[in-house]
Amino acid sequence: MISGLDISEIKLNETNIKITVNPGVVIDLDRNLIEHLVKRFIRIEEKERDSMGRFLASFSKEDTSFPEIDSFIKEFINLTLEKAVSEGVPVIQKCLWPNNKEFAIALTHDVDRLRAGLKYNLSILIRLLKKGNMRLALRKLLDILTRINPWDLRIVMSIEEKYSAVSTFFFLIDGKSNYDVKKLDKKYLIRILKALKTNGFDIAFHSSFSSFEKIEEIMREKKLFESMLGERVIGVRQHYLRFNAYETLEFFEKAGFKYDSTLGFPDEIGFRAGTSFPFFPCLVNKKKISRILEIPLVIMDTAALKRYNGKINLIKERIFEALDIVKTNNSLITVLWHNNYFDKYTKLDFIELYEEILTYGTTNNAWLTSLRDIYDWWMKRLNAKIEWIKNDKRLKIAKINGFQNFCLRIVLPEKWNLQIGSNLIKGGQTLKQPIFNNQILEFVRS
Numbered sequence: 437m438i439s440g441l442d443i444s445e446i447k448l449n450e451t452n453i454k455i456t457v458n459p460g461v462v463i464d465l466d467r468n469l470i471e472h473l474v475k476r477f478i479r480i481e482e483k484e485r486d487s488m489g490r491f492l493a494s495f496s497k498e499d500t501s502f503p504e505i506d507s508f509i510k511e512f513i514n515l516t517l518e519k520a521v522s523e524g525v526p527v528i529q530k531c532l533w534p535n536n537k538e539f540a541i542a543l544t545h546d547v548d549r550l551r552a553g554l555k556y557n558l559s560i561l562i563r564l565l566k567k568g569n570m571r572l573a574l575r576k577l578l579d580i581l582t583r584i585n586p587w588d589l590r591i592v593m594s595i596e597e598k599y600s601a602v603s604t605f606f607f608l609i610d611g612k613s614n615y616d617v618k619k620l621d622k623k624y625l626i627r628i629l630k631a632l633k634t635n636g637f638d639i640a641f642h643s644s645f646s647s648f649e650k651i652e653e654i655m656r657e658k659k660l661f662e663s664m665l666g667e668r669v670i671g672v673r674q675h676y677l678r679f680n681a682y683e684t685l686e687f688f689e690k691a692g693f694k695y696d697s698t699l700g701f702p703d704e705i706g707f708r709a710g711t712s713f714p715f716f717p718c719l720v721n722k723k724k725i726s727r728i729l730e731i732p733l734v735i736m737d738t739a740a741l742k743r744y745n746g747k748i749n750l751i752k753e754r755i756f757e758a759l760d761i762v763k764t765n766n767s768l769i770t771v772l773w774h775n776n777y778f779d780k781y782t783k784l785d786f787i788e789l790y791e792e793i794l795t796y797g798t799t800n801n802a803w804l805t806s807l808r809d810i811y812d813w814w815m816k817r818l819n820a821k822i823e824w825i826k827n828d829k830r831l832k833i834a835k836i837n838g839f840q841n842f843c844l845r846i847v848l849p850e851k852w853n854l855q856i857g858s859n860l861i862k863g864g865q866t867l868k869q870p871i872f873n874n875q876i877l878e879f880v881r882s
């Protein structure tokens with residue numbers, strides 16, 4: 437499903453599972469391993485909670501430092517392709533990401549507070565004065581006098597623009613607890629929303645501290661936000677990652693959201709669901725599949741800061757370890773950097789680290805993008821149907837629905853050639869082939 441491989445038959449016995457991949461490659465797998473992975477995949481809700489009501493990485497009984505499901509899928513695909521080649525069967529696979537990208541990095545920002553207050557700004561000024569850093573103190577003073585906001589979202593936008601990237605901003609706009617927004621500057625917010633929209637950024641909703649167990653609160657806040665935004669919002673993440681997966685996801689579905697990105701750890705960089713690919717969670721209590729696409733969160737600035745006591749080298753090591761894994765698996769990694777982590781007076785090391793992540797993405801052919809783009813692409817990819825017309829010597833791909841252009845990875849064994857229009861591709865190679873609607877590919881056995 438994730439790979440785009442077409443599975444035609446699954447046979448179970450006591451110790452093994454035999455999977456037949458179209459058009460006839462049989463793979464034998466260890467049943468215990470598969471059962472473990474399936475249980476891991478469907479069990480996204482855990483009962484334990486910290487004092488803030490959240491599930492922590494330290495509570496997990498699994499090794500969350502790597503996505504074992506994704507690594508298994510990667511191995512499964514490789515095994516299938518190897519077997520296919522040795523048995524002389526051609527295999528086609530939907531490309532995982534558009535434009536020939538190797539993997540994806542989803543960039544996100546929770547905007548808990550739009551603007552730094554005067555009290556905060558003065559405390560930073562005093563800290564700089566105490567440190568004897570007069571030059572920086574003077575600059576901060578000038579910023580205060582000219583009302584420059586150190587958490588301005590345009591700082592984030594301009595950094596990402598350098599890398600031709602876009603991102604998702606989750607806005608907290610209301611709520612009744614001390615952790616929520618006390619007074620909202622509506623005019624300023626509307627101005628910022630317009631700037632983001634004009635520049636192609638994704639605007640999503642950050643539901644308040646206690647709303648995760650109150651659907652009426654989620655609905656009310658969403659409506660209020662949409663009235664300011666002037667359009668429907670499809671993405672959501674819970675503030676403080678407070679979330680009862682099964683129940684809250686149902687609320688999100690009823691409220692009309694399409695994707696969520698809450699499933700992550702507040703205390704560690706890690707793979708909570710054993711996968712970092714988008715997926716539709718199984719709501720075990722209701723025996724149904726959620727219609728909300730979950731895009732798991734893996735890296736969060738505040739979690740990294742606390743877990744590694746602010747030691748930037750340790751944080752960096754752990755983040756790049758996770759990035760390397762995701763790159764190897766050709767999967768996705770979701771990163772969260774709050775807007776106050778772009779404050780040049782207090783978070784210079786985090787700004788540099790964020791840019792290093794973007795540089796890593798650019799040099800390693802990653803798609804640096806928003807969750808909205810990931811959602812749109814993933815849904816199109818899932819719904820892209822390949823029609824086969826089969827006879828003894830030819831296989832035709834007659835149609836790929838729902839796509840203007842699309843890409844296939846094609847494994848062509850020695851004895852098969854591929855005819856695309858007047859172009860003949862010789863067997864014995866693997867290729868990435870752009871496909872257009874209603875294009876016909878003919879696999880011809882020589």
Ligand SMILES: [Zn+2]
Pocket residue numbers: 546547548608642674675676
């Ligand atoms: Zn938040």
